[in-house]
Amino acid sequence: MRTISYIALALVLILLISLLWSILIRGLPLLDWEMLTKIPSGGFYLGGEGGIANAIIGSLYLAGGATVLGFFLAFLAVLWMHGGTNRDSRARRSFRLLATCMSGVPTVIYGAFAFLVMQAAGVRACLGAGILAVGFFVTPIIVRALDEAFLAVPNGLMESVLGLGSNKTRGLLTVAARQSVGGIVTALILGFTRALGNSATVLFAAGFTDSIPDSLSRPAASLPLAVYFQLSSPIEGVRERAFAAAAVLTVLILILSLTARFLERRLGRYMIR
Amino acid sequence: MSTALPATQHNPAGAAPLSVSTSINCEKAQRSSVFGNLLRIAGASAAVLLALVQALLLTTLILKAAGSIIELGPIRLFFSLEWRPSRGEFGLASFAFGSLAVCVVALLLAVPIGILAATALTEYMPEGPRRILRSLIDLLSGIPSVVYGLWGVVTVVPVIRNLAPAGSGVTGYCVLAAGLVLAVMVLPIIIQLSCQALDAVPIGLREASLSLGAQKGHTVASVTLRRAMPGLGSAVLLAFARAAGETMTVAMVAGSVAQIPRGLLDPVYPLPALIANTYGELLSVPSYEGAVMTAALLLIVFEALFIVISSLILKRWEARLCVQ
Numbered sequence: 001m002r003t004i005s006y007i008a009l010a011l012v013l014i015l016l017i018s019l020l021w022s023i024l025i026r027g028l029p030l031l032d033w034e035m036l037t038k039i040p041s042g043g044f045y046l047g048g049e050g051g052i053a054n055a056i057i058g059s060l061y062l063a064g065g066a067t068v069l070g071f072f073l074a075f076l077a078v079l080w081m082h083g084g085t086n087r088d089s090r091a092r093r094s095f096r097l098l099a100t101c102m103s104g105v106p107t108v109i110y111g112a113f114a115f116l117v118m119q120a121a122g123v124r125a126c127l128g129a130g131i132l133a134v135g136f137f138v139t140p141i142i143v144r145a146l147d148e149a150f151l152a153v154p155n156g157l158m159e160s161v162l163g164l165g166s167n168k169t170r171g172l173l174t175v176a177a178r179q180s181v182g183g184i185v186t187a188l189i190l191g192f193t194r195a196l197g198n199s200a201t202v203l204f205a206a207g208f209t210d211s212i213p214d215s216l217s218r219p220a221a222s223l224p225l226a227v228y229f230q231l232s233s234p235i236e237g238v239r240e241r242a243f244a245a246a247a248v249l250t251v252l253i254l255i256l257s258l259t260a261r262f263l264e265r266r267l268g269r270y271m272i273r
Numbered sequence: 274m275s276t277a278l279p280a281t282q283h284n285p286a287g288a289a290p291l292s293v294s295t296s297i298n299c300e301k302a303q304r305s306s307v308f309g310n311l312l313r314i315a316g317a318s319a320a321v322l323l324a325l326v327q328a329l330l331l332t333t334l335i336l337k338a339a340g341s342i343i344e345l346g347p348i349r350l351f352f353s354l355e356w357r358p359s360r361g362e363f364g365l366a367s368f369a370f371g372s373l374a375v376c377v378v379a380l381l382l383a384v385p386i387g388i389l390a391a392t393a394l395t396e397y398m399p400e401g402p403r404r405i406l407r408s409l410i411d412l413l414s415g416i417p418s419v420v421y422g423l424w425g426v427v428t429v430v431p432v433i434r435n436l437a438p439a440g441s442g443v444t445g446y447c448v449l450a451a452g453l454v455l456a457v458m459v460l461p462i463i464i465q466l467s468c469q470a471l472d473a474v475p476i477g478l479r480e481a482s483l484s485l486g487a488q489k490g491h492t493v494a495s496v497t498l499r500r501a502m503p504g505l506g507s508a509v510l511l512a513f514a515r516a517a518g519e520t521m522t523v524a525m526v527a528g529s530v531a532q533i534p535r536g537l538l539d540p541v542y543p544l545p546a547l548i549a550n551t552y553g554e555l556l557s558v559p560s561y562e563g564a565v566m567t568a569a570l571l572l573i574v575f576e577a578l579f580i581v582i583s584s585l586i587l588k589r590w591e592a593r594l595c596v597q
Contacts, residue, residue, distance in 0.1 A: 001490035002397050008389035009398075012464065013406070015457050016413050019424045026427075073319045080316025083309070095320050102327055104511075104576060106518025108545045112569045113330045116337070116562075136326055143323075169309030190415075197417025200520040200545070203552050224419040228521060231426060246423050250416060257415045261408065 020250070026240075027247025035244050040210045052245050055226035057212045059249075062130050062202060062222055063195035067142075069135035070191050074142035075184075082150045083172055096147060102140035110137045111204035118205070128216035130206025134195050142191040149183020150176060157272055182268035189260035193253050199224030223249040331573075338570040341563030350567060356531040363564035367531045369571060371448075371541030374534055375523060378452025379459065379516045384509050386456075387463030388498075394464070395471040396493050407468065414461035422525035425454035430526060437538060446528030449537040454526050455519060459512040466511060470504025471497060503591045510583040514576050520545035544572045 038051035081092045114133035123129055153176045161171035177184065199222070207219035208229060226245040230238050342350055345363060353364025394403055434445030474497050482492040498505070528540025529550065551565050 001392070001493050005389040005393035005397060008386045009393040009406075011386060012390045012410075012460055016410075016461070018428070019416075019421065019457065020413070022424055022428055023420055073323065076312070076316040076319035077323065078316075080313055080320055083313055083316065095324070098324055098327060101577075101580075102323070104514045104518070104580065105327075105330075106520065106545055106572060106576070108518070108520040108548045109330070109334075109569050109573060112548050112566065113333060116333055116566070136323075139323060167306050167309060169306065169312055193415050197415075197419070199417070199419050200549050203549060224417055224521065227419045227423055228525065231423060231525070242423060246420050250420055253415050253417065254412060257412050261411075 023243065023246050023250055027243035027245075027250075030240055030244040031247060035241075036248075039212060052223075052226055052241060052248070054210055054212050054221040055223045055245055056248060058127075058206070058209075058220035059196055059223040061127060061213065062134055062206055062220055063192050065127075065131035066134035066138055066195040067188065067192045069131060070138040070142050070195070071188055073135075073139045074146055074187075074191075077139075077143055078146040078150060079172060081147060082176065083168055099140040099143040099147070103144055106200070107137060107198050108200035110134075111201040114201065114205040125205060125207030125219050126217045127206060127213045127220040130202055130220055130222075131216070133201050133205035134198055137198060137201050138191040138195050141194055142187050145187035145190050146184060149180035149187060152183065153179045154272065179271055182264040182266075182271070185263045185267060186260045189256050189263075193256050196249065196253060196256075197224060199228060203228075223252075334566050334570045334573065337563050337566035341560060341567045344560055344563065350564065351571075354531075354533065358561050358564075361560065363560070363567075365544075365564070365568055365571060367533055368542055368544045368547050368568060369575075370533050371527065371531075372517060372543040372545070372572070372575070374448050374541055375451045375455060375527060375543050376513060376516045378448055378537070379455035380509065380513060382452060383456035383459050383463055383512060387460050387508075387512075388467050388505055390460075391464045391467035391471060392493060392498065395468050396489075396497060410461045410464050414465060418458060418519055419521045419525075421454055421458045422522040424457075425450060425522060425526040429453050433538070441538075443538045444528065444540065446526060446540050447538045448527070448534050448541050451523050451527035451541070451543070452537075454522050455516045458519065458522060459515050462515060463508050463512045466508030467501075467505055470501040470508060473504060474500045500594060502594065503587045506583060506587050506590065510580060510587075513579055513583075517576055517579070518545060518572065520549050524549050544568050544575075548572075 035051040036056065037053050039054045040050035040052075077095070081095060110133055114129060118125070118129050157179065158171055158176060161175045162168065166174075202222045203225060206222065208221050208225050209219040210221070211218075213220040223245050227242045227249070230245065231242040233239055233242075341363070345361075350363060350365060351369075352366050353362065354367045355362040355364045356367065394407060398406070429450045430445035432445075433447065433450050434443060437443035437445070478496055478500060479492055482496040483489070487496075523543045524546035527543055527546060529542050529546055530540040531542045531547075532539070534541050547568055548565055551561070
């Protein structure tokens with residue numbers, strides 16, 4: 001049992017590390033100043049000049065907007081879930097179930113749904129639609145993470161806050177939110193990384209473009225789609241850029257996840273357990 | 274009682290500020306309670322908004338799918354293998370089968386390896402390296418699917434193509450490649466959740482088994498893993514949901530040929546890849562859209578069915594194991 005399980009673990013590590021290695025070893029050397037800061041110029045898809053700045057900025061816009069929207073909705077909903085007299089009332093329980101189910105809906109279905117809605121509204125693929133669609137995709141994920149963070153607040157703590165004469169809202173906002181601030185930051189970063197890595201929803205809702213969007217009604221490029229589209233190019237130089245985009249995406253997400261872990265530990269220092 | 278009474282008598286002036294301050298507190302509490310009510314209303318409407326979006330999503334898909342079913346007939350839609358949009362043939366059977374095949378291969382590869390690796394992490398490994406490896410796996414679970422797809426295209430596909438017998442026409446884009454890449458993608462999730470399930474097994478159970486003379490390996494296999502079964506089951510279930518809905522990796526690696534695969538090395542066309550690849554084409558052929566939305570609905574129904582069935586199984590397991 002011991003030997004087999006160690007073999008399985010070694011296999012997992014070899015696979016995952018080979019994955020990281022193969023992306024980073026080919027992608028990182030391609031990252032120079034031009035790749036990171038220039039948008040594709042005329043002959044880009046024939047192996048010409050330019051970089052992937054459109055995808056980097058587009059992705060940050062999309063993920064940033066979606067996270068702000070998703071966090072706003074999710075935070076309000078979670079305050080409602082924990083704010084009433086009964087944490088486990090029927091409505092709250094069913095909302096929790098709904099959030100769980102929604103976070104299981106595949107990304108491509110959000111994309112197809114966004115497409116239908118946009119078609120009905122006569123809107124073409126654009127940054128605003130992308131932010132909305134991805135926002136609704138990350139909201140249930142953030143709801144679940146925030147719910148977990150607030151559930152970790154001990155009941156006795158809230159009871160003592162109420163016992164001192166505070167009302168429930170103030171207790172939630174000043175004591176429970178401070179108590180779970182590590183979890184809240186983690187939820188925020190988790191939402192951002194999930195929005196950053198989402199490709200199937202963005203494909204339908206935000207489209208792809210070579211320029212950096214200057215308004216919400218313009219299409220926006222994104223890193224995952226830059227990988228997807230450039231990989232299918234027959235030209236070697238363009239395919240290389242898929243690796244550059246993948247390396248940027250991977251490094252960004254690894255840095256964000258590390259930050260989340262660090263902040264969770266750091267901010268959780270004064271938690272009452 | 275007798276000591277408290279003179280205290281107020283001696284200091285009657287002290288009582289007045291006290292009562293003022295409590296009344297201020299009451300007012301403050303009252304005011305922030307208005308704010309609290311507003312917040313509660315806002316929160317409830319956010320929750321309702323989410324529920325509405327979900328309901329709208331489902332009803333739109335159902336309406337579109339119903340239109341398509343009425344137009345084409347359920348048999349031509351669900352059981353036909355023919356996918357020729359230009360001739361008005363929209364058989365979804367091969368796509369559904371493709372999804373199923375890829376998921377089954379992925380889970381057959383990922384579940385045993387993942388659970389064993391989690392066992393190594395929780396049961397055998399010393400504290401120090403365990404913590405490092407678990408953080409590493411947590412980190413890797415955040416890597417987006419398109420990166421896994423890229424790895425599949427540049428690593429897994431060429432390996433399969435080179436290993437296949439020469440002249441067999443195997444391109445490497447196949448069920449096996451897609452299953453393998455999906456398996457690697459869900460491994461971090463399976464390991465994370467299995468570790469949680471194994472951590473939740475009370476240490477006393479292990480100690481009891483060891484003190485009865487059972488060996489460590491025996492204890493792990495027939496006490497720890499058995500007790501953790503419901504948790505492991507839900508890990509597998511979540512992994513399946515992830516694998517079935519995963520789009521970009523399968524769109525990149527599975528080969529996108531609408532057929533029933535005859536072997537592991539044949540290309541397939543899973544449902545999510547179909548939906549993603551119709552991007553831009555939806556308007557060109559009439560009733561194309563309905564067929565694609567039926568595919569989307571089919572995907573949701575698959576996932577829901579699987580989740581319901583396995584949660585029923587989990588409940589029975591839990592009851593049998595008397596887990597509190």
